[in-house]
Amino acid sequence: MKKIVYYGLAAWLVGAAASCQKDADATPGDCAAAGKIVKTVTAAAGTVFFNTALQQYVIALPEPGTIDVVDYGVVCGTLPSALLPPGTKVRVSGTLREFNSQPVAPAGATFYYFEPTQVAPL
Numbered sequence: 001m002k003k004i005v006y007y008g009l010a011a012w013l014v015g016a017a018a019s020c021q022k023d024a025d026a027t028p029g030d031c032a033a034a035g036k037i038v039k040t041v042t043a044a045a046g047t048v049f050f051n052t053a054l055q056q057y058v059i060a061l062p063e064p065g066t067i068d069v070v071d072y073g074v075v076c077g078t079l080p081s082a083l084l085p086p087g088t089k090v091r092v093s094g095t096l097r098e099f100n101s102q103p104v105a106p107a108g109a110t111f112y113y114f115e116p117t118q119v120a121p122l
Contacts, residue, residue, distance in 0.1 A: 031074065031076040031097075031113045035097040035098025035099065035100065035112075035113060036097060036098055037095050037096070037097055038096050038097060038098055038112060039095075039096050040093075040094070040095050040096070041061060041092060041093060041094060041095075041096065042093045043091055043092075043093055044061050044091065044092055044093070045061075045062075045089065045090075045091055045122060046059040046060055046061040046062075046073075046089075046090050046091075046092050047059065047060045047087060047088065047089055047090070048079065048083055048084065048085075048086065048087070048088040048090055049086045049087065050084075050086055051072075051074070051103075053103055053104075054074060054103065056074050056075065057074075057075045057079055057084065058072050058073060058074050058075065058111075058114075059072070059073045059075060059090065059092060059114060059116075059119075060072055061073060061092070066108070068106070068107070068108040069108045070108060070109050070110075071096060071110055071112060072105070072109060072110065072111045072112065073092075073094070073096055073111075073112050073113070073114025073116075074099065074111060074112065074113050074114060075114050075116065076113055076114060076115045076116075077115075077116070079116075079119060080119070082121065083119060083121060088121065089121070089122035090119055090120065090121060090122055091118075091119075091120050091121075091122050092114075092116055092118065092119050092120075093116070093117050093118040094114055094115050094116040094117045094118070094119075095114070095115045095117070096112035096113070096114055097112060097113040097114075097115065098112065098113070099111040099112050099113055
């Protein structure tokens, strides 16, 4: 029984590691053109962090009125250096586009390409 559990765990780890690859179809500079527009955000509160699996900056945008629904916008282009420290609170506007492949994430988390039109510290 222990062997089955260990082999199952090993298979899961290999699968999880394989799914944590950087999206090779687009670079941060041109990723906004990669997918169709899903929604737009205007003056939304978010938090900047660096996603190590994607090797890109991401802005977490919690869905108002929920406790577990979060849109993660993989930033297209670059952010001002003052906004790069993980945990920086920002107010953003921009476009969310389809993300090519959803990384392993908790339920309620959806990844998008985020083409910001405005990013300011909160």
